[in-house]
Amino acid sequence: MSTSRNRLLDHRFIINTGKGGVGKTTLSVAMAMAMARAGRRVLLFQFNVHDRVGPIFGKPPVGPEIVELAPRLFAVNTTPPDAMREYVLMTLRVRLLYRAVFENRTVARFLRMIPGLPELVMLGKAYYHEGESADGRPRFDAVILDAPATGHGMFLLQIPRVISDAVADGPMVGEAHRMAELLRDRQRTRINLITLTEEMPVNETLEYQRRLREELDIEPGGIIANSVYPTPFSATEVRQLRDLRDTLRIRTNNNHDSGERDLSSMLEAALFRDARCAMQKGYLDRLEQESGAPVIRIHHRFEPTLDAAALEFIATELSSGGSTS
Amino acid sequence: MTSLEQMLARANVLVCVGSGGVGKTTTSAVLGMHAAMNGRRTLVMTIDPAKRLANSLGIRALDHDVLPIDLRSVGGPRETLSATMLDMKRAFDEIVERQAPDPATRDAILGNRFYRFFSTSLAGAQELSASERLHDVVRSGEFDLVILDTPPTSNALDFLDAPMRFHDALDSSVVDFMANLGERVGRRGLLSGGSQLVFRTLTRFTGTELFTELGEFLHHFSSLFEGFRERTRATAALFAEPETRFVIISSPKPDTLGEARYFRERLQQLGLHLGGVVVNRVHQPFHENRFAEAAPNTLADALDTLEGADLLGRPQLLRLARKLLANAHEFDRLALSEATAIAELATEFGDGVPVLPVPLFPSDVHSIEGLDHMRKAMAQGRVSSGS
Known part of the structure; x- marks a missing residue:
């Protein structure tokens, strides 16, 4: 299965993180599709979201129970209380005690106030499924996390805060250390920083990459630049188009022929496309130079809504390790 | 009247809401710029983390203080536009400083290691700080218009619910519970059977130290609650004034526009006022272009009439024509579905709510000149007469 050509989908535990609106969910679903297509059993793990993934597969929104959306493609949408309950039950092994203590409203509120605890138990649940076995073999071949965009996308950074800011000792510290170790384990875990090729996301x-390195000693597996325009026009063609546009401009200044206006807007659209491509290229170069990490490109899709068919295209792109142009 | 003027005309507070990545900060800056160009003393308030407004305004640093933005480079006034960045931690510090009952309590809160989490990360804390600062600035009377760029949320609705959630999280029952436990733990053995079970079970997960320290922090922190409640009521009153208007910033994607619908319903339920919708990054259509459905040959013929085209051979012209058509089709596909979705939304929202599409520009906006360019594009949109 593992090839050096495409390390993108080789790991057992994949965390997709990035700011809101960059397409984390889209790429996470496409990754899951690519893996399931290749015969792996994969769990798409979401954090307390208004689920859009179920409907893509013609199913109801995904909730806290694991469901199979397509052959070998499973999904779950966890919440802090759900993850907390599972974690505590696993540790306590006494359901009655859990009910008596943790289902108390006041206690539940108190737990929400412990810095980093919700993140910790949700990540813990995800790692649990990564190591979970059924019938003597792993239940899933891979778990993909669609990380929440809250806290400016700095989700993972909440974990060590548990240690540094709030808790001096006790089991939570042990858990937090264990999680930090797992995040650093580059054999099992791959963290992808997903971005658009625009000023602010870049x-x-x-x-975020700098802080992951400095605060968590984590080296992200790579950066995925989403929604990059394919460049249809070569540099020579762009020059030709610009020349043609310029002569047309001189002409249309003298007469207002609608045919020429239409011709002009065809040319302007091409140059518009080229300008956006050039801008994106600039940001891609900057990402590569300043991150020192590999940057994988996923092409922009011109479909108005991303349905299963459009996602299949992206899945194929991901399977081949993204575009490299 | 243009849609942009309508959006600004009746407001002295504009709250810009929208999900992440829709250009909320840039749009807030442009709205502020337009008002300032027309002589209104305008403040744009944004949220710290990404130094976004600083980016948009092309200035290096923008801090907690109110800074004037000189618009003379784009033919505007020197002093009517101001901007400020909300430093969450500092805004919350100020709340604590103002509302703590005495210096000892204030220091106990500010010096506690839980404080940073409570003031920046607890659900609703950011929104609480932002609303508080907004309230202060509006009541100062220094500005004719204040524009608030709301914190980045994955969901536009979060901003309305956040203060509520913060209060919910800090419900006094939790504080009492902690205070009780803490006090009784201090005198070992006095816990009742039930409390002891709770305490023992919880500390298996948290350790005892966290428990006692958090309890102590909450005890001090609770002295601020009455103040919080009062200020939240005051902010809620400000939000409900007819001169406070919410502007939804959206992308033209169907699911983001769907969120705008949902947001409008929530505003109506809460008795708040929708000032308009700005739809950013809209693609331009080609379907009325006579070449859009033409054969590559026809377009190549048209190109061939241009001076300089004779330098290109027929095969080259044809290849260019094919690519031009493919490019136009790709954009047109998006443009058509976007235009339909925007028109539906505008009809649904009615004449009183301007829906203003803003084109996607060839490059991103992050300079004063870029903002002015966007402003001019926005100023062209007219309010349609009739539905």
């Missing part, structure tokens, strides 16, 4: 991605 700034934030580079900042």
